[in-house]
Amino acid sequence: MLVDRYGRPVDRLRISVTQRCNLKCFYCHKEGIRETGGPELSPEELSKIVEVAASLDIRKVKLTGGEPLVREDIVEIVFLLSQHGLQDLGVTTNGILLSQLASSLADAGLMRVNVNLPSLKPSNYRRIAGVDRLHDVLSGVNAARDAGLTPIKLNYVVLKGLNDNEFFSMLNYARKVDAILQVIELEPMGSGRSVYGDYHADLKPYEEWLHQHSSKITTRSFHLRKQYLVDGVWVELVKPIHNPLFCLHCTRLRLTSSGKLKTCLMSNDPEIDLKPLLDKSEWRELLREAFLKAVALRKPFYQ
Numbered sequence: 001m002l003v004d005r006y007g008r009p010v011d012r013l014r015i016s017v018t019q020r021c022n023l024k025c026f027y028c029h030k031e032g033i034r035e036t037g038g039p040e041l042s043p044e045e046l047s048k049i050v051e052v053a054a055s056l057d058i059r060k061v062k063l064t065g066g067e068p069l070v071r072e073d074i075v076e077i078v079f080l081l082s083q084h085g086l087q088d089l090g091v092t093t094n095g096i097l098l099s100q101l102a103s104s105l106a107d108a109g110l111m112r113v114n115v116n117l118p119s120l121k122p123s124n125y126r127r128i129a130g131v132d133r134l135h136d137v138l139s140g141v142n143a144a145r146d147a148g149l150t151p152i153k154l155n156y157v158v159l160k161g162l163n164d165n166e167f168f169s170m171l172n173y174a175r176k177v178d179a180i181l182q183v184i185e186l187e188p189m190g191s192g193r194s195v196y197g198d199y200h201a202d203l204k205p206y207e208e209w210l211h212q213h214s215s216k217i218t219t220r221s222f223h224l225r226k227q228y229l230v231d232g233v234w235v236e237l238v239k240p241i242h243n244p245l246f247c248l249h250c251t252r253l254r255l256t257s258s259g260k261l262k263t264c265l266m267s268n269d270p271e272i273d274l275k276p277l278l279d280k281s282e283w284r285e286l287l288r289e290a291f292l293k294a295v296a297l298r299k300p301f302y303q
């Protein structure tokens with residue numbers, strides 16, 4: 001396994017398969033990707049990259065966007081990636097297209113989904129996402145569950161004064177659909193940068209409440225994220241801001257939709273362009289070297 005100079009193993013790759021999206025969430029961090037547009041990697045190109053990643057023990061892959069399910073070839077992408085002996089293959093989606101795609105994605109080899117659910121109130125959802133599609137998202141969650149794309153994680157980014165009073169309804173909903181609730185701190189990246197001052201909420205009150213009311217507390221090795229079991233529901237806290245422990249336990253590389261390896265959501269480290277390597281006859285060796293170079297560049301954002 002690759003280990004960076006801070007002693008952090010690298011075992012996961014978060015891939016933006018597109019920058020296109022069918023929503024306009026006003027806080028979206030856009031996965032820290034600054035480039036706009038550019039040709040998207042093809043399923044075959046993504047497959048080559050994941051084959052080499054898996055050979056380096058990077059075997060946990062999450063597909064993201066933009067919105068990954070707007071790619072017409074998303075099922076083919078999942079199928080090709082699933083051929084590389086991955087330990088985890090998931091998608092992070094806004095859920096709008098999930099009811100149509102869940103069973104094909106599961107058949108193609110997808111293991112699980114994270115669904116972005118910033119609100120359960122239609123009016124809040126519209127304010128946040130720009131469209132009236134909450135109903136589609138909830139149908140998507142049901143379809144994902146029926147297709148066995150579990151455990152489902154619900155991504156609840158907390159926005160001060162907007163959805164920060166929805167924690168208990170989120171908890172009840174997570175219990176109803178048998179999902180894990182991820183309570184996520186707003187990050188000042190992409191569109192999140194300009195709204196951070198107005199909407200960033202400290203997650204401390206949730207943490208304290210969870211601490212008091214959980215029957216079990218565990219800590220994931222990834223980001224040292226705490227998980228709390230409350231009345232049969234697992235709640236995971238994602239608290240990256242000014243959190244050196246989060247960064248010290250980050251084991252992830254990122255890939256942009258046009259093929260650039262990125263070392264961190266927040267950092268401005270030079271990106272490593274894999275695209276020119278993919279057509280070369282020695283692509284396996286070249287990609288391998290590129291992964292080693294990216295790992296060598298990694299440094300914790302908060303230290």
Ligand code: SAM
Nearest residue numbers: 028029065066067092093094116155186187192
């Ligand atoms: N379109 C997909 C979706 O909605 O999940 C994938 C892309 S979206 C950037 C991935 C996840 O990032 C979302 O589910 C949301 O939970 C999280 N996210 C977006 N903007 C964020 C921000 N400013 N801070 C923290 N998390 C954010």
